[in-house]
Amino acid sequence: MSIHCVSSATLLQIEEELEAEERDMILFACRDITTQTNVRELLCELNEKFVHGIVEVLRLVKRFDLLKKYLHMTKIEAEQMIMKQKRIVSDYSSLLVDINGDLEEEDLKSFLFLLKNQLRNIGNIKKTFLSLVIDLEKNNLISPENLDLLERSFQTIHRVDLKNKIHKFKQKGHTENGSHYINKIAVPPPIPRNQVSFPFKPVNVQNGHKESIPVQETSPIIQPIQLRHVPAASRAPQLQAEANDDRYPVRPKALGFCLIIDCVGNDLAMLKEIFKQLNFVVRDETYRGIEEVKAILQDVANMEHLKQYDIFICVLISRGNADSLFFMDECSPGLSLDKIRNFFTGRSCPNLVGKPKLFFIQNYITNDCEVQHDGGSLEADGPTDSGAGQERRRSIANTPNEADIFWSHCKAAERQLQRLSGSSSLYLRTLTDLLSNPKRRKHQDIQEIHTELNKIIYSKQNGYSVLLQHTLTKKLFIYAA
The missing domain is CATH 3.40.50.1460 (Rossmann fold)
Known part of the structure; x- marks a missing residue:
């Protein structure tokens, strides 16, 4: 199935129905192919250059209702179209947007706490996961070839499901070789891994049981703390075997x-x-x-x-x-x-x-x-x-x-x-x-x-x-x- 350029009126309707967080996710996903900072202008640019990009970004933020309402496409038809076209969103950006959709507010707070030594300018500024990713990239703490920091952080805050997503990404060899991903921002040399400190040991997961062990952290500023145990009902579906069976899972x-x-x-x-x-x-x-x-x-x-x-x-x-x-x-x-x-x-x-x-x-x-x-x-x-x-x-x-x-x-x-x-x-x-x-x-x-x-x-x-x-x-x- 193919689609033709979308009318300006339709683009406007799509943009108006997107939530603020969804707009941020789309802008983040497309930052490697555009300089646009306004979703409406970005959709117009996609419409002019590669209209299938509109389908791809709506699928990325899981707005299948908009695909059906305005582009008259089912989820299956959209996925089939994307498979036949050259994708505009890198696997790396798709991974991070996917993680952003699954990350909870309390998880983000724990994540910020872990990284406060590496990003001392965070302070009390309200951060989203995607804006935090951009800061980490600016400091060369993460990249498509180096996601160890995210992987270990998710392990520490008990989000093993997100850690596993990163692990699968790395196993598939998605290092973006030959793709369009570029870290556009000039950055200082990367910090050696042995200088990146974590205030907690990784969580041990054995036979479905988790144990969080607080230890003395490398920085004298932060005191040891017992991280919360995330309710199982808030985790991704693959962790439901560990879930509290008396609750419906709700994301x-x-x-x-x-x-x-x-x-x-x-x-x-x-x-x-x-x-x-x-x-x-x-x-x-x-x-x-x-x-x-x-x-x-x-x-x-x-x-x-x-x-x-x-x-x-x-x-x-x-x-x-x-x-x-x-x-x-x-x-x-x-x-x-x-x-x-x-x-x-x-x-x-x-x-x-x-x-x-x-x-x-x-x-x-x-x-x-x-x-x-x-x-x-x-x-x-x-x-x-x-x-x-x-x-x-x-x-x-x-x-x-x-x-x-x-x-x-x-x-x-x-x-x-x-x-x-x-x-x-x-x-x-x-x-x-x-x-x-x-x-x-x-x-x-x-x-x-x-x-x-x-x-x-x-x-x-x-x-x-x-x-x-x-x-x-x-x-x-x-x-x-």
């Missing part, structure tokens, strides 16, 4: 995909803001009919790049009755909640198998179907109604096809909208407030957070009723460093 920089369908119009901006802050890719839809909603749900469930996310969240806001949502179709039976959930079961959406799927539904019950309150108790495992309701609960609890689902359904009478026109849902506002607290997200899993939500909702006694069903098999912490 903060690829946290999840969030779909919001709002047919009321009071809460969308608030929801988009919080989930973007949590590093979710957000797709929002407003004022859709039932057939449109079904097409949207099917489209999202079929997305190939769902595989790259660790969490899926769906927020639905609509009028409805006890078992269905009407969306914008007032005169219809509605779309049943069971059918909505079934779009994302294991059989219907294999790309999310084994990953937590969270649904938050604000359902405003129309006048012909008032909310029946139960005195304020949280229904932790499903509805207590008889017949079909109990059968649905047994199905969710016992069918592996429906594992890893978290289903939070809030009902409120439609008159809540009439009484407080334009005001946010108490349920969604409370959820947003709870998720906005980083300390709470770090120490409370989603079930504990929902218990707090339930406590707040029922303490106000204002016509909201919350139902929780879930088939989560592990604890889920929605924590973005």
